[in-house]
Amino acid sequence: xxxxxxxxxxxxxxxxxxxxxxxxxxxxxxxxxxxxxxxxxxxxxxxxxxxxxxxxxxxxxxxxxxxxxxxxxxxxxxxxxxxxxxxxxxxxxxxxxxxxxxxxxxxxxxxxxxxxxxxxxxxxxxxxxxxxxxxxxxxxxxxxxxxxxxxxxxxxxxxxxxxxxxxxxxxxxxxxxxxxxxxxxxxxxxxxxxxxxxxxxxxxxxxxxxxxxxxxxxxxxxxxxxxxxxxxxxxxxxxxxxxxxxxxxxxxxxxxxxxxxxxxxxxxxxxxxxxxxx
Amino acid sequence: xxxxxxxxxxxxxxxxxxxxxxxxxxxxxxxxxxxxxxxxxxxxxxxxxxxxxxxxxxxxxxxxxxxxxxxxxxxxxxxxxxxxxxxxxxxxxxxxxxxxxxxxxxxxxxxxxxxxxxxxxxxxxxxxxxxxxxxxxxxxxxxxxxxxxxxxxxxxxxxxxxxxxxxxxxxxxxxxxxxxxxxxxxxxxxxxxxxxxxxxxxxxxxxxxxxxxxxxxxxxxxxxxxxxxxxxxxxxxxxxxxxxxxxxxxxxxxxxxxxxxxxxxxxxxxxxxxxxxxxxxxxx
Numbered sequence: 001x002x003x004x005x006x007x008x009x010x011x012x013x014x015x016x017x018x019x020x021x022x023x024x025x026x027x028x029x030x031x032x033x034x035x036x037x038x039x040x041x042x043x044x045x046x047x048x049x050x051x052x053x054x055x056x057x058x059x060x061x062x063x064x065x066x067x068x069x070x071x072x073x074x075x076x077x078x079x080x081x082x083x084x085x086x087x088x089x090x091x092x093x094x095x096x097x098x099x100x101x102x103x104x105x106x107x108x109x110x111x112x113x114x115x116x117x118x119x120x121x122x123x124x125x126x127x128x129x130x131x132x133x134x135x136x137x138x139x140x141x142x143x144x145x146x147x148x149x150x151x152x153x154x155x156x157x158x159x160x161x162x163x164x165x166x167x168x169x170x171x172x173x174x175x176x177x178x179x180x181x182x183x184x185x186x187x188x189x190x191x192x193x194x195x196x197x198x199x200x201x202x203x204x205x206x207x208x209x210x211x212x213x214x215x216x217x218x219x220x221x222x223x224x225x226x227x228x229x230x231x232x233x234x235x236x237x238x239x240x241x242x243x244x245x246x247x248x249x250x251x252x253x254x255x256x257x258x259x260x261x262x263x264x265x266x267x268x269x270x271x272x273x274x275x276x277x278x
Numbered sequence: 279x280x281x282x283x284x285x286x287x288x289x290x291x292x293x294x295x296x297x298x299x300x301x302x303x304x305x306x307x308x309x310x311x312x313x314x315x316x317x318x319x320x321x322x323x324x325x326x327x328x329x330x331x332x333x334x335x336x337x338x339x340x341x342x343x344x345x346x347x348x349x350x351x352x353x354x355x356x357x358x359x360x361x362x363x364x365x366x367x368x369x370x371x372x373x374x375x376x377x378x379x380x381x382x383x384x385x386x387x388x389x390x391x392x393x394x395x396x397x398x399x400x401x402x403x404x405x406x407x408x409x410x411x412x413x414x415x416x417x418x419x420x421x422x423x424x425x426x427x428x429x430x431x432x433x434x435x436x437x438x439x440x441x442x443x444x445x446x447x448x449x450x451x452x453x454x455x456x457x458x459x460x461x462x463x464x465x466x467x468x469x470x471x472x473x474x475x476x477x478x479x480x481x482x483x484x485x486x487x488x489x490x491x492x493x494x495x496x497x498x499x500x501x502x503x504x505x506x507x508x509x510x511x512x513x514x515x516x517x518x519x520x521x522x523x524x525x526x527x528x529x530x531x532x533x534x535x536x537x538x539x540x541x542x543x544x545x546x547x548x549x550x551x552x553x554x555x556x557x558x559x560x561x562x
Contacts, residue, residue, distance in 0.1 A: 187404050
């Protein structure tokens with residue numbers, strides 16, 4: 001601060017413009033700080049109202065309160081059950097997601113590569129894409145049992161169609177002139193795929209991958225709600241089944257934290273890779 | 279049996295004379311024409327033309343815009359099949375993509391996700407052109423210096439000016455030393471001084487590496503400066519109006535040649551042919 005004052009006093013008269021250039025930042029950082037403070041206050045007000053709302057004990061039972069939710073969460077953390085449920089959900093979701101992404105992207109690139117095959121298959125893909133995948137959950141349960149594999153299958157198939165479509169869209173969006181110029185240089189089809197189609201479709205694939213995280217999460221949760229003995233979905237279902245509203249809220253809080261973290265990670269990854277594209 | 283043999287002999291003889299006639303020519307268009315069908319309309323881009331380009335010859339195509347000059351390059355590159363007639367390269371019809379040519383299109387086909395140096399390098403990364411890493415590095419560095427892009431190795435195409443992108447494209451096309459160069463108004467976007475420098479370098483490179491060049495331009499001066507032959511096209515549908523040999527000794531001083539009398543005479547003569555077509559072209 002003192003350095004800034006020094007330079008300002010040392011500046012020659014008639015340099016008012018330069019002087020103004022020195023001090024524009026504080027306003028930006030201040031407004032950022034205000035925004036954060038406003039958000040904290042908003043959250044505090046909400047939780048305060050929730051905590052101290054003058055309602056009857058009966059309603060309180062269904063409404064629960066932040067302090068009760070926090071203590072339930074604390075209890076789950078201490079006895080380790082939270083981590084077990086979180087781990088179960090995470091492993092179903094990640095396995096299904098990775099599987100769905102891998103197959104979806106590979107087939108999408110393959111169809112981009114073999115447009116004639118794709119044209120034959122379009123109506124079938126469209127039909128399956130339109131189908132709400134959750135309708136398949138009971139089928140997967142009788143086919144694969146109540147364990148992890150039926151849930152993984154549901155997540156994988158949900159993610160698969162999303163990634164398949166965004167990859168195909170990405171490949172179709174490729175500038176044909178770029179492909180042609182590389183072919184003229186003597187590139188093989190595989191080289192065109194690696195050097196043009198894939199990098200060009202990458203933003204589309206990333207968008208698809210980011211969007212499908214939410215779908216994967218939803219699918220995992222629904223599968224767990226339908227039939228499971230562990231996982232966050234089970235936790236909600238189980239607590240609701242026992243009329244434990246606090247437990248359900250606590251599980252939902254975990255879910256929110258979980259999904260925000262996931263989306264944030266993916267947004268950062270995408271920002272990093274897409275930095276230099278025009 | 280004897281008759282059959284006879285016929286076969288005749289065919290063989292005909293084939294060998296054909297071979298002899300075309301072997302000196304790198305590129306041969308024989309009655310090649312092109313029509314496009316667009317929204318139910320038939321557009322005649324190029325009337326049947328005959329044109330041959332000799333090995334190591336520099337041929338410039340000039341004419342009003344939309345006269346089918348670029349179509350000729352596309353035919354030679356095998357990007358388009360001719361609607362009628364034949365296009366021969368080294369005496370053989372061009373059927374698929376012609377990988378023996380380097381094609382610098384008017385359109386910017388740099389890969390937006392690669393830095394300038396990596397864009398120039400791409401041809402050396404292909405399996406058909408095995409190049410060691412250090413050799414590729416060295417070639418890319420030399421090429422970047424040649425086209426005046428030293429210091430911009432790590433810039434993405436979106437961070438380069440239009441002229442710089444053109445030069446990157448040129449470097450990318452030249453680095454793998456194709457035996458034939460097809461160039462579609464390569465220096466249109468450059469300022470006058472830089473254009474002269476690039477013309478000088480192009481002349482040196484094509485001479486030194488014995489490259490056959492088919493060069494499309496709307497700049498008559500550029501055509502006369504570089505070419506062994508200038509072909510003037512009519513307005514659409516394109517037709518050859520005049521072919522003129524440019525008998526200027528090589529290497530030519532691209533910076534001064536335009537002030538010589540011979541150059542002025544060529545320019546005047548060709549401009550007389552071209553100007554009618556240009557005014558016709560603007561009516562369309």
